[in-house]
Structures are given as structure tokens and as C-alpha cells.
Amino acid sequence: MGINWQPDHLGDGFALTELDLGADEEGPCVATLVSYTPPRVGGPTDLRSTARGLLHRLSGGKPSEPLQAVLYVHGWSDYFFQQELARFFTDRGFAFYALDLRKYGRSLRDWQTPGYVTDLSHYDDDIATALTTVAEDIESRTGTAPAGISLMAHSTGALVASLWADRFPGRISSLILNSPWLDIQGSAILRTTTQGLLEPITRFRPKARLKLPEFGFYWRSISNLADGEWELNGLWRPQFGFPIRAGWLTAVLNGHAQVRRGLSIDVPVLVLASARSTISPVWNDAMLSSDSVLDVTVMTQRALQLGPHVTVCRFDGALHDTLLSSEPVRRKVYEELDRWVRCFSGSVSSADR
Numbered sequence: 001m002g003i004n005w006q007p008d009h010l011g012d013g014f015a016l017t018e019l020d021l022g023a024d025e026e027g028p029c030v031a032t033l034v035s036y037t038p039p040r041v042g043g044p045t046d047l048r049s050t051a052r053g054l055l056h057r058l059s060g061g062k063p064s065e066p067l068q069a070v071l072y073v074h075g076w077s078d079y080f081f082q083q084e085l086a087r088f089f090t091d092r093g094f095a096f097y098a099l100d101l102r103k104y105g106r107s108l109r110d111w112q113t114p115g116y117v118t119d120l121s122h123y124d125d126d127i128a129t130a131l132t133t134v135a136e137d138i139e140s141r142t143g144t145a146p147a148g149i150s151l152m153a154h155s156t157g158a159l160v161a162s163l164w165a166d167r168f169p170g171r172i173s174s175l176i177l178n179s180p181w182l183d184i185q186g187s188a189i190l191r192t193t194t195q196g197l198l199e200p201i202t203r204f205r206p207k208a209r210l211k212l213p214e215f216g217f218y219w220r221s222i223s224n225l226a227d228g229e230w231e232l233n234g235l236w237r238p239q240f241g242f243p244i245r246a247g248w249l250t251a252v253l254n255g256h257a258q259v260r261r262g263l264s265i266d267v268p269v270l271v272l273a274s275a276r277s278t279i280s281p282v283w284n285d286a287m288l289s290s291d292s293v294l295d296v297t298v299m300t301q302r303a304l305q306l307g308p309h310v311t312v313c314r315f316d317g318a319l320h321d322t323l324l325s326s327e328p329v330r331r332k333v334y335e336e337l338d339r340w341v342r343c344f345s346g347s348v349s350s351a352d353r
Helices: 047-058 083-091 120-142 156-167 188-204 217-222 246-261 296-303 327-345
Strands: 014-024 027-036 068-073 095-100 148-154 174-178 269-274 310-315
Touching: 014 120, 027 083, 027 120, 068 120, 068 156, 083 095, 083 327, 095 120, 120 148, 120 156, 120 246, 148 156, 156 174, 156 246, 174 327, 188 246, 269 296, 269 327, 296 310, 310 327
Parallel strands: 068 095, 068 148, 148 174, 174 269, 269 310
Antiparallel strands: 014 027, 027 095
16 A cells, blocks of 8 residues: 655645654654655646656666665754755755654644653654655655655754664764754853753653743744745744753753763764854844854864764854845755765765756
8 A cells, every 4th residue: 555645735846744653641742854856847737646757767777776765853943935945955865754753743733742652762653654654655656665765853852863773773874954953051050950850750740841941032033024035834833942841951951861872873974963052041143143042162062073974064154044045045944965975975966967
């Protein structure tokens, strides 16, 4: 039985399918896999037929020639909407997919606490099921399994992806991290104090909402309803983010502790980050050209503990999501991403075919 692809709200070429993840204490859970295939002008109207035709052409007309693929994972209080990223990879001969994790975006259900888990390893099933579905989809359309699948992730999703890649070696061909959240801000004393305060709350009231400052400055820098240029779904990417729960923050802090102890990711890792941070309780116009969410100095230092082969690229003027920065800045990010992908994937752009 084939994969049940349905049209996605992002428009032509985008399709989605739900991945059944069973149930947790809140009820049934799904993740949502999104695929992108550039529509063929004058081609068949059926989306999957169009996809088969494109992938046939991307493989040089040889159905048995393996393709590279990319699976993208979003960050906290977020979902996949980066159409430009999808086009970037398909222009280079990749099959592109994105994953809305359980309780986020397309996967969020009315009975669920948005983004809530008590252990980041709960996402193992989301990622594993998505990778299996990607491989099945490519094989059904080309006649052969993918040559490799790169995992790309942003912020908290990049922490999840890093921990997953460390636990499951040999499953992906490379790891691309866009401003990964690899440690909490501040000193070791602050970390210890935070974890000590959280422990009794998490034990007895894991869903307790923590009263943390919520400024919405990052949303202001990216939303086209404020100073940014991107159209965002207000339910899936709210201005002030999802409420922070004690159990969720404890899970993140435990993930940070694993990174501090050092990971052994067995594939090349690329880290994309801004050149600087602007973190303040009041608005500053510098937030339109810097990371207003995470300390990039701490981030890039921790990145070197992910594995033996890590490339760190920092970009002047970049936002927390480097690929949502102003057009001149993100052009530089894409140029560096293109160079790295060419080096470590063996893929070539459509212009070279």
C-alpha cells in the first residue's frame, strides 16, 4: 500500500502525509511529513506523478540511480514553512522533506499540550518513522533506495537531531544545524540552580507553566506583520511562543548536559549561526540583524563537542534562524551551505547538468 500523500497548504509541489506514532498520556499522536517536488509546467496534474517524473529527470533518466535526500526538522514553537529552503535543495538534485514533530504545527491536535514532552528521546520515533517513509517514498518513485539522507534542524530541533544522531550512528549521511540550542545561557552556577529549582516541580507537576519573560522580539524580527518578511501561522508560531512547562524544560536541560559531556556523531556536521547575539528585555533594532534568542558564543563553543568533524560558519547580520535573515544575508548563508553540500554529498546543482 502506497503512502497517502495529500496537498499541503504551502501550495503547488508541496504534499503531506501523517505518520502514526501511537498514543501517549494525552491521546493519539502523529508527526507530519511534508515533501516538495517542483511542479512541471505542462506536466501531469497529479502531484505524485509529477514527483515521479521530476525524480526520474533528476537521476538523469535512470530510475536505478540513487538520489540524495534531506529531512528538515523545525525548532521550538515552530513548524515547517521555509519554501525557499525546499527549492534550494531540489535545485541541487535532492529529494526534500520536512517534519512537523508531534504536538507541533500540522501535527498539533486540540487535546495536546503544544510542544510538550518530558524526554527528548520521545522524538526518536518521529525521526525514525520519517526516515523510513522518506526511503520508501524515494524507492517507490525511482526504483532504488536513497544514496543517503541528510538531517537538517533548527534551534531546539537541532538539539533533538544532535542527540538522535549520536544515539543512532549510521542512519544519516550528514547533519546540518541551524543555530542549535546546545546549552542554556549563563554560568554553570545558573544551570545548577535552575535544575535544582525545577526538580521538585517536574516530579509532582511536570506540566506546570513556568512564569518566564516572553517578549516576542524574535517574532517581531521575522513576521511580515511586524519588521520581518515571512508569513507565519499564528496558531503554530505564536508571537510569544508556546508556554514553557517544567517537564519540557527539564528535558531540554538534560539534553544540554549530554552535549556538555560530549557526543560522538559519526557524520560531518555543519553549524550555521549568526556572528553575534542581542539578548535584552527591551527592544533593540540590532535584533533585526543578530540572534535575539540564543548566545551564539556558547552555541559555537558547544558545537565543537558534537563529534570529530564539525564545520562552524557564522554570518554577520544573521537572525536566530539564519535562513530567515534579510535577503543579502541569507544569500551568503545559502552560498556557504551550497559549498558544504557539494563537498560532503557529492551532489551537483541543476545548472551543472
